[in-house]
Amino acid sequence: MQTIIAANETSSISTRDRGLNYGDGFFTTAIITDGQVEHWAYHKARLIECAQRLGFPALEFTALESHITQQVASQAQAVVKIVVTRGEGGRGYASPSECNLNIIVSVLPYPKHYNSLPDTGISLAISPIKLAVQPHLAGLKTLNRLEQVLIKNALQAQHTDDALVLDCNNNVIETSAANIFAIKNNKVFSPRLDECGIKGVFLQSLCDKLAVEFKTVSVDDLTQADAVFLCNSLMKIVPVKSIGEHYFDIVHSQSLLNELLAKEA
Template sequence: MWVNGKKKVEALEYSRALQFGDGCFTTIAVISGKALMLKAHLKRLRENCERLLMNDPDFIKLENEINSIAVKQKKAVLKVILITSDGMNGRGYSRGCNHASTRIILLLPWPTHYIKLQKTGVRLFTSPIRLARNPFFAGMKHLNRLEQVLIRQHIDYKGGDEALVLDTKGIVIECCTANLFWRKQNDIYTPCLNESGVEGIMRNYFITQLVASGQVCNIANYSREDVLQADEVTICNALMPVLPVYAIDNVYFNTGLLYKQFYETCCKYYNLHCNDHD
């Protein structure tokens, strides 16, 4: 673990992040010594800091720190966490007069199970845990992840791979750790995230690529039934980076054109930005 560029081993036991979830984070794929989509990750962190009223954590230093760690890795994951410093000795909600931000970088092993799931596909179960609707926090990857913890518990209990997650009004939002796309005939859809959910790096990348190729990605509020009527469903995040869905509950799907298009898009990106990809 690196804290403000210095390697640390002690826990931040009085951290506001620990007590209140006061901060934000992003998870970056590292392949062949390069932090993939780094500009997009830094842009999201900057926007999240602004929305959380956090001071600038010095993004130039942060980018240099990420690159210096990534360059030594063939395949790994960097989790970058930005938290507010303890301005009130770790007590009370107020940040006090100390609004400085702390940069934390965790070096984690590469998740190898995604390779298998690219071949077998994933099964989603509809989660009984609903996401709260709050436009102020919608799209952000803040440190308050208790909803996702409980969603993951349900996935483990059901024996599935991921979850289809709805909000408190029954609108489809995302998965536990991924965003969602689906295709019905030639039409492509993904949920609107104006009220809840996480605006994923890969989600935005795929939307941009669809627009660039002249395709329309319909972004609106959809029900579970809308998704179940799809011809195919895919999920994505920065590490997967895209996986086909073979079933949601007891409804089954075939891998099709959308997954192949997204997969080929990822391969082109990796081949362009990495020395090798395995």
């Protein structure tokens, strides 16, 4: 069973909910444009994969999709966030034998400053917080986001737009809230996400348009690239203008990407 909760001033959730107590759940965040959820097929696939890999019951999408359609129909540009928890029950960490999932649907304002990022680019520092390796959770967008909280807290003292996040082996994984990819000699590459990190919906959609090689990536690989970009469902594709003291020409970066996209079209 599942219960859909529309997030508003009067909505509530039990203090015994496993998502609150243990981070036992997952979520996805999508942009709404003219009453439609962009890349919904990918977001739906993410929710299905998370449920399967975390041992959740299968989600009932007919009711969920109907609810989302009603909530976003009047929105010209906004954000929808879908949070799924295992609900209440179980003894301690152990999951209940039967779950009544809670699905919380929030419609939020779109961050307007994202619209200017493709023109201004983003500066990156290297975060002092490193991601732990956990293959069982790698790629999933679970409710366990304390690493990202620490990364954002550390970023306040770094005076850059975002932070490049490494794993405990000093491999590049992502930034605080986006995937990263680069172009070198007209080839696109992005960090492997089989040990930690989040497999972003927008990056997956980009793989339908470009041949992307997923491999082990170092900071030097990025600084020696011809162009570097961030991407996620809300900001889409944004050029990186600097990593530490290394700078990129973002006009040139955009030109390289546009040429590759045109070639693959």
